[in-house]
Amino acid sequence: MxxxxxxxxxxxxxxxxxxxxxxxxxxxxxxxxxxxxxxxxxxxxxxxxxxxxxxxxxxxxxxxxxxxxxxxxxxxxxxxxxxxxxxxxxxxxxxxxAADHVAILVLQLDADKVTGLLTTLAGEPLLRMAQSHGRPMGQPEPILDQLAAVFGQLVDAARALGRSLVDVTVVVFAPVGGEPAVVLADTDLGWWSVDVLAGLRRRDPRLPDFARLVPDSILAAQAELDLLPDVQDLIYMKSNSGIGGAIISGGIAIEGAHKLAGALGHLPLVPGGELCGCGQHGCLVTVAGPDAILAAAGLTDILIRDGLTAALSELTTRILAGEPRATAAWDTAVEWICRALQILAMSFDPQIIVLGGYWAHLAHTVKERLEQGWPQPMSGQLWVGPTVVAGQLADDAALFGAVRDARDRALMDPLKISI
Ligand SMILES: [Zn+2]
CATH class of the missing domain: 1.10.10.10 (Winged helix-like DNA-binding domain superfamily/Winged helix DNA-binding domain)
Structure with a gap:
């Protein structure tokens, strides 16, 4: 202002x-x-x-x-x-x-690949690249090697363009905490605590001190929020690797005391349910996460052979085509997704629920089921539930959100990026 x-x-x-x-x-x-x-x-x-x-x-x-x-x-x-x-x-x-002398660099690590994006200060892409890591469960080192390789190529490209890095963000699909910030646990990769930035810096000392490690969901939610005029209260829930989410209230993302708010995949919904990687029983991700649905839909082979993105794409195609096994697996998952959303809607009273990741393609099925479960008219007054919409940025939501966030931080003190 x-x-x-x-x-x-x-x-x-x-x-x-x-x-x-x-x-x-x-x-x-x-x-x-x-x-x-x-x-x-x-x-x-x-x-x-x-x-x-x-x-x-x-x-x-x-x-x-x-x-x-x-x-x-x-x-x-x-x-x-x-x-x-x-x-x-x-x-x-x-x-x-102008700022033709600077660039923003974002690395994103998901369950399948490392994506790197180099942009101008305004967010215009200069170079984008992706490398599959093959999901070596429980082994951070080979994944950090790949992260460093992508980082190195983007830094070389920035130098060749005569640009220095004004911001570096590493986005992970997992909760982040502590000082320095580390991945607390990544159930998709079988990681416990992993210091990604230290591992990256050991491999490439050009990683600047200002590099940040951030979880994907809040960035993704804010990027989606930017596309929704007049929306201030939003619940974002997505699934691509695992299940994640964010809650935005009054235009501000709720981070919580330990920056763990929005870990919606770990809402413990099923009494006495399966042990989750987080240590709780019956988390949403154990009954509606990608691994659970793909197994129920008979797609584990594709998951192992072609990776998570390809398997989820196949799952989505089969559900939309009405293939019985995929549809049954999805119907079961939707029950639990809607249970979680009903609890969240009652807790936060959002205007909109945005479904991201591959759920964006199936948002209409969630909307239908959720609306059947809204409270019935009480005292003659209808309870107006939130609208369910598909996310518009698909799997790039967090990447775009990270660029937007980096740009905003750089513009907070513009002369810091002088030549
Ligand atoms: Zn859990």
Missing amino acids: AFPRGSENEAEQSSTLVSGDVRRHNLSVVARFLLENQAASRSQIAKGTGLTRGSVTALTALMLESGLISEAEPKTPSGVVQENAKGKGRPLTLLAL
Whole structure:
């Protein structure tokens, strides 16, 4: 949010530049405005942000000098209102986010593969690559080798493009905790505590100190939330490797005291149920997780031979085609998924439930079943349940969310990324 518009006098301008916090905030406001509007004149920035014209002139001068923005090709006034009377008739100088000297790097580790993505500061992809790791259960070392190999290739590519890394994020499909942050347990890979960043740094010392290890679900939920105008309260639940989720209330993701909120796959639903990798019995993932459904649908062979992504794709195709065994396996799982969602809906009263991963393709079946289970009219008043929708970003939700998060953090202090 911009600071209030004030009078455009010398004192204000100098205080804007003297106070570090105010300046950082205002730089961030201008950078975000340019990110959202792609290109704008100084007058348009002033009007759009509420900053004074004088402040915008001083701030953009700093940003030009630092290489964060550049002057875009001047455009003829057609379609662009010339606001400065003195410049009437002249082409308008537009400013745009440049930062051609930096890049954002994201690595994502799921149950099948390592995906690497290098983007510009604005999130435009520069290079994307993926390598299968073959799911060597309980063996972090070969997977860390692959993670380091993908990281190394992306760093080389960034250097070849003349870009330095402004943010590095490693996304894992598992809960993360502790200081330094480690994977606490990854039931898809048979991991207990694994210090992924330390393992990566041992293999490639170019991993910067600011690299972060983060779980996928909150990032994915926030990326989906961005695509839903006017939504502030959302439950996100997804399955691709395991089952994960996030709860966003009032636009803010609930992290909890130990940053474990949203571990929805480990809601212990089945009394006396199967022992889960987390140590509880009867977790949702034991009855509705990929391994359980694929086994019930008779697809374990494909899982072993072609990997989880291929097996889940086949499962989805068979369910949508009405193949009896896959449909029966899914119907059983949906009962448990809906049980979990009913409890969550009553607990958090969301506007929307977003189903991600391969569940996005089957969201209509969950919606149907869930709506049958909503409370019946009481005192003549219908309880309005949340809408169930399919996630729009499929398996890329966390990857996009990580880029968006990295970009937002970089823009909090734009001059840190000066040349
Ligand atoms: Zn569990």
